[in-house]
Each structure stands twice: as structure tokens, then as C-alpha cells.
Amino acid sequence: MGGGIILVLELLFIFFARIIDVSLGTIRMIFVIRGDKWPAAAVGFIEILVYTLALALVVGALGDPIKLIVFSIGFSLGVVVGVVIEERLALGYRGLQVTIDKEHGYITDELREEGFPVTCWEGRGKAGEKLVMNIIVKRNLAPFVAEKVYEKAPSAFVVFMEPKQFRGGYFKK
Known part of the structure; x- marks a missing residue:
């Protein structure tokens, strides 16, 4: 036993x-x-x-x-x-590279008004003019930011990235 x-x-x-x-x-x-x-x-x-x-x-x-x-x-x-x-x-940060149609450019301003750091540039895709946004946020905020983008631009292309190191810039606390 x-x-x-x-x-x-x-x-x-x-x-x-x-x-x-x-x-x-x-x-x-x-x-x-x-x-x-x-x-x-x-x-x-x-x-x-x-x-x-x-x-x-x-x-x-x-x-x-x-x-x-x-x-x-x-x-x-x-x-x-x-x-x-x-x-x-959700340790660390996550980078989002978001590609949207240029007509949805107002999303950049809305994200910035909410305190998210957004760097953007224009591009050209197969279907026309695009806007590419680079956003680095705390990992727990990344799904929230992506969902905000998808609500306004359902055809957005979002790539999640894992930055190992970075220096400078602005981050939402």
C-alpha cells in the first residue's frame, strides 16, 4: 500500500x-x-x-x-x-506594419489622437495608392490597435513584428 x-x-x-x-x-x-x-x-x-x-x-x-x-x-x-x-x-513591445488604402488616411490621425506613435509613408500597391503605418506598442496593446484599424479599414494588411531592440522614438505608456 x-x-x-x-x-x-x-x-x-x-x-x-x-x-x-x-x-x-x-x-x-x-x-x-x-x-x-x-x-x-x-x-x-x-x-x-x-x-x-x-x-x-x-x-x-x-x-x-x-x-x-x-x-x-x-x-x-x-x-x-x-x-x-x-x-x-505580454512582455516587451510589438511592431505593427499596417497597409491601408490611402482614403483611410484619417486612421493615422485617430491613432495619434489616442496617443499611439504612428510613422507613415505613402506607397503604391497593385490596387492603387496605399498608406503604410509603422506602429510600436506594448504587446498587450497590439491586438487592440489592429482591431481599431480593421474596424475602419476591413481590407487592411497588418503584419505583427517582434522588435528585439530599439532606441529613441515615442511610446504610449
Whole structure:
């Protein structure tokens, strides 16, 4: 009876440890991509500590397929949880390059009136004169800005970009 409880506890530990360490790995990679080396190192320390503890329970039991399956399922769910956490944290900034028909140029002024930084230039597409807007906002504001554009210009072409570094300019706080 006691051995069964210990096995269940080990399986639960392996499962949740993998979810935690893989989620932390996702966050660590975001810090690395952004160039935040010290936060990445701190998260990486905890990530590898949790991973090593979980791995220790599996390496000694490679002949136990249940532990291997639980280890792998924990990894898979950790990927999902890591992405959800990353989306909620919305760290950093997102660039939007928005191409609209020139007749919708008033959108530029409306966005600026709301405090969004907009740089624009004229272009020419297959279907005529265009206006291209470059907008850098906090990540959590990017979907809001895109939706505002789509409400007024449903045929807008919006590209979301991940700026790694930038300097100067104006940003909505």
C-alpha cells in the first residue's frame, strides 16, 4: 500500500515538475530573445533545477514506461502552459506594419489622437495608392490597435513584428 502511494506521488511530481520546467524554459527563451540575460539566467537556474529533479526519478526507471509517458506528457503540457503564461505576461513591445488604402488616411490621425506613435509613408500597391503605418506598442496593446484599424479599414494588411531592440522614438505608456 505504501509503495503505491509513493509511486503516485513520484508520478505527480514528475508530471508537474515537467510542466513547471518547460514553462520556465519558454519564459527564459523570451528573455534571451529580448537580450535580458540576467532574468534569463535566473529563470534558467530554477528551470534546470526542477528538470534535474524530475529527470533523476526517470533515469533510474528507464524500464518503467509509465514514468516515461508521464515525463513526456508533462513536457507537452508544459509547452502549452508556457505559451499561455507568455501570452498573459505580454512582455516587451510589438511592431505593427499596417497597409491601408490611402482614403483611410484619417486612421493615422485617430491613432495619434489616442496617443499611439504612428510613422507613415505613402506607397503604391497593385490596387492603387496605399498608406503604410509603422506602429510600436506594448504587446498587450497590439491586438487592440489592429482591431481599431480593421474596424475602419476591413481590407487592411497588418503584419505583427517582434522588435528585439530599439532606441529613441515615442511610446504610449
